[in-house]
Amino acid sequence: MIKRVGVLTGGGDCPGLNAVIRAVVRRSIMYGDYEIVGIKYGWRGLVDNLTMPLRREDVRGLLHRGGTILGTSRTNIFKSQDLAAKAIDNYKKLKLDALIAIGGEDTLGAARKLGDMGIKVVGCPKTIDNDLNGTDLTFGFDTAVMIATEAIDRLHTTAESHDRVLVCEVMGRHAGWIATYAGLAGGADAILIPEKPINVDEVCESVLMRSKHGMNFSIIVVAEGAKIAGQEVLASKKIDDFGHVQLGGVGAALAQLIEQKTGFETRVTVLGHIQRGGTPTAFDRILASRYGVAAMDAVHQGHFGVLVGLKGNDIVEVPLAQVSEGIRTVDEKFYEMTKTFWGF
Secondary structure, eight states: OOOEEEEEEOSSOOTTHHHHHHHHHHHHHHHOSOEEEEETTTHHHHHHTOEEEOOGGGSTTOTTOOSOTTOOOOOOTTSSHHHHHHHHHHHHHTTOSEEEEEESHHHHHHHHHHHHTTOOEEEEEBOTTOOBTTOSOOBTHHHHHHHHHHHHHHHHHHHHHHTOEEEEEEOOSSOOHHHHHHHHHTTOSEEEOTTSOBOHHHHHHHHHHHHHTTOOOEEEEEETTOOBTTBOOEEEEEEOTTSOEEEOOHHHHHHHHHHHHHOOOEEEEEOGGGGGOSOOOHHHHHHHHHHHHHHHHHHHHTOOSEEEEEETTEEEEEEGGGGGGOBOOOOHHHHHHHGGGTTO
16 A cells, blocks of 8 residues: 655756645645655655655645755766666665656656656656647746746837847747747747747848838847757757756847848847746646646556646646657647737
8 A cells, every 4th residue: 555655856947846746745635644755856866865754834835936845956867777776776765655756858757767667656747848748738837938928028128229139038948839938928020949940031031021110129039949050059068967968049149140130239138047936827836736636646546657747628647658759849830820920
């Protein structure tokens, strides 16, 4: 019988993580006879045996708090056989009966591998990029879009005052969901995403078209993973545990090209980690709470090797293996629709 359940948060922090943790604990109390063990700093906590209790009093007041009380890291326990063996050994030493892993593609990929090795695991989808297979929405995405949209709204006023082109660089390594949603909501004059190579001439044409109509300013939104001449722009060549390079700088590179080709003074604003900090929106608090409840329900019902995800308005369980089938990218038809508003 399952008694002790571990919970960890891995990868980048994200608005709504604490709401999931709170929901898991509260649901476990409703069922009774469960002990929830918080594993600190993601998979690193399982390797180094770093834990904390998660009781009713430990999760009070968490719903609106950003970040994660458990801490997080980008540790890859499958980077070596020794790390994986140590993580599994500590799982047994902690006398855990099941594990809830809250994270994105990398965290859930590791969770799937543990499941294949006999660990009873349930996944919970987290990423502001909204690019996970198996779910229509990840919590944190709505908050990131709201933050980016507000920033774009503010950029409009200074762009118009100075007759400038302002490039706003947002997060989005492989998928441009934040750029597409925030750009559309914020009235951007061009939206550039990783799924489509940047056509600088098309962007400049949009800027010049506005000028012909008496509007000598433009807002361009670009995802950090968007490619110029087929190449990602890197902030560093350093590679993390999961083989990811550090992106950054596409906004500045694009601004320089736009200024050269149009003659308009062009500046760049990089939102960076602002997008995933602070208080989650009401929508993300609710979605995260639903995921936490569903994850604990899956544990209680003995459903393991699954991800709890959103389909339509229903929370469903899908195989964790589905997460590994690729990323969820922006629909081409939806993206092409945004071009209705370019250059006007």
